[in-house]
Amino acid sequence: MSEVPEFKVAVLGCSGIGRLVSTVVRQAVYMIAKDRPEEVEVVGAGPLTGNVPEALERARKYPLIVIDGCRPKCATAIANGKDLEIAAAIWVAEVAAKHKLSIAGENRTELGDKGMALARAIADEAIAKIDLIVAEEAMSTL
Amino acid sequence: MRERICLQPCLGIESVESTIGRQACYLAHEQLLGPGRSDLGCAPALYADVQEDIDFIRNDYVVAVESCGKRCAKVLVEEKAGEVHATVMVEEVLAKAGIDAKTLPREHLPLDHPAVKAVAEEVARVSEELLGKGRAG
Numbered sequence: 001m002s003e004v005p006e007f008k009v010a011v012l013g014c015s016g017i018g019r020l021v022s023t024v025v026r027q028a029v030y031m032i033a034k035d036r037p038e039e040v041e042v043v044g045a046g047p048l049t050g051n052v053p054e055a056l057e058r059a060r061k062y063p064l065i066v067i068d069g070c071r072p073k074c075a076t077a078i079a080n081g082k083d084l085e086i087a088a089a090i091w092v093a094e095v096a097a098k099h100k101l102s103i104a105g106e107n108r109t110e111l112g113d114k115g116m117a118l119a120r121a122i123a124d125e126a127i128a129k130i131d132l133i134v135a136e137e138a139m140s141t142l
Numbered sequence: 143m144r145e146r147i148c149l150q151p152c153l154g155i156e157s158v159e160s161t162i163g164r165q166a167c168y169l170a171h172e173q174l175l176g177p178g179r180s181d182l183g184c185a186p187a188l189y190a191d192v193q194e195d196i197d198f199i200r201n202d203y204v205v206a207v208e209s210c211g212k213r214c215a216k217v218l219v220e221e222k223a224g225e226v227h228a229t230v231m232v233e234e235v236l237a238k239a240g241i242d243a244k245t246l247p248r249e250h251l252p253l254d255h256p257a258v259k260a261v262a263e264e265v266a267r268v269s270e271e272l273l274g275k276g277r278a279g
Binding site for chain 2: 013014015016017018019022026027029030042044045046047049050051052072073074075077078081108109110
């Protein structure tokens with residue numbers, strides 16, 4: 001019997017440091033990795049900007065979901081700059097508006113309930129997209 | 143003459159060392175050095191040519207905080223025509239402090255965690271050296 005090729009979805013969060021929202025994105029990526037351990041390949045912004053070949057290879061090998069924190073949309077900029085095809089993009093402001101979530105008063109060094117609630121909402125949006133991409137792939141191979 | 147420190151962590155996400163390095167930069171920036179003398183360099187923003195981050199690496203002393211030997215912070219700073227003036231290797235600091243990072247969660251560590259404090263103190267030490275050299279020079 002032939003081996004079924006491994007199929008995953010790569011996830012790239014902006015994972016910056018300056019703004020509170022980057023901490024939220026970082027936590028969302030960890031939630032995604034925890035909830036979909038078999039389906040997801042986390043790709044760090046650091047290794048991509050550091051031109052680590054294995055990270056670039058993983059980001060190229062699988063459909064890529066990017067999660068952008070603040071307005072410069074740095075995760076998207078990294079993907080574009082490294083010639084990575086974006087399968088889906090999530091922008092935190094859009095998720096916050098959709099779910100009417102505010103993170104005012106939260107601390108970028110350690111999230112409280114409001115920050116974690118937004119991280120959860122972002123993770124759920126990403127997981128819905130991941131599940132769809134995985135399902136489409138599964139259907140296409142039947 | 144450079145009068146400030148740009149703290150430039152690698153900002154990986156997969157290893158606990160990268161989380162420790164990121165948290166250590168917050169501690170060094172917010173408490174040990176203070177926002178009056180330091181800036182937080184954001185790797186994704188620097189890659190995206192955000193002017194503030196370009197200015198940090200052009201005008202400040204740059205301290206790279208690297209979570210592994212791939213030295214991603216250095217690679218990026220040099221790609222953007224900056225210079226790294228000092229490097230803190232998280233793994234080395236933790237080994238010296240006798241802290242086994244493999245037992246720690248990669249998701250989050252508070253600023254008062256011994257691993258974060260050890261790295262932040264080393265970041266502050268090398269930063270003070272650079273600032274002292276700048277004043278003397």
